[in-house]
Amino acid sequence: MSKKLAVIVGAGPGVGNHVAKKFGLNGFRIILISRSLNSLNTYVDALRSEGIEAYGITADAGSAESLEQAFDQIKQSYGVTDVLVYNAVTRVGGKPTTLTPEVLLNNLSVDVGGALTSALQVIPDQRKRKEGTILFTGGSIAMHPSPDYSSLSIGKAAMRNLALTLAAELAPEGIFVGTVTISGVVQAVTDYDPEQIANVYWDLFEKRDQHEVIY
Structure with a gap:
């Protein structure tokens, strides 16, 4: 049987990358998506050094067309996506009065638009097989918005609602x-060590007993 x-x-x-490593060490093939080819090559090499089958594909999470092309390539070259993890975000500070509609919409294109686009690329095949997993990286700023990070607060709130409505559907x-x-x-080496956070993703994938984990 081929790897998931x-x-x-x-x-x-x-x-x-820590989520990728966690799934990879548990027998998954890994595809990393990022805008930077040089960074991707470094990340892929690091995973392969751990004995993980890993590949990298460049795409812009803020561009629906770019993501669609990336997922087409994934399906053609590697097959159906069993697990999607959407971890892209635009971390831009600023109070709401300093935002322009153009900047906000540009940020939302990554924070929630890319999340929806990515999910829509994998859902049809998962529906056919009646199985699959989609996980999103959220933040408590969605529920406790910060005036100093107004765009991020709005984006994470929108993505949280997307995740929970998709879960119900x-x-x-x-x-x-x-x-x-x-x-x-x-x-690293704090209560929010990414290696420990990656374990939460794996537990959520395995147990499927709640749709939101607040860490």
Whole structure:
């Protein structure tokens, strides 16, 4: 039997790569998606050094067309996505009065638009098989908005609602949707160590007993 496939949109040295490693060490093939080819190559090499089958694909999470092309390539080259983890985000500070509609919409194109686009690429095949998992990286700023990070607050709130409404719609079809709501700054050797957070994603994937974990 071939390995299952996990796709992580928003590769990076924090949560994204640690989630990739966790799933990879548990027998998944890994696809990392990021805008930077040089960074992707470094991340993929690091996973392969752990004995993980890993590949990288460049795409812009803020562009629906770019994501659609990336997922088309994934399906053609690697098969159906069993687990999607959406980890991309635009971390831009600023009070609401400093925002323009253009900046807000541009940020939302990554924070929630990319999440929806990515999910829509994998849902049809998961529906056919009546199984699959979609996980989102959330933040407590969605429930406790910060005036200094107004755009991020709005984006995470929208993504949280997307995750929970998708969960309600897709559960009867065998597709599990969940979100890990991180309540602090991700940093190694702290309570928010990305390696420990990655374990939460794995537990959520395995247990499927709640649609939101607040960490």
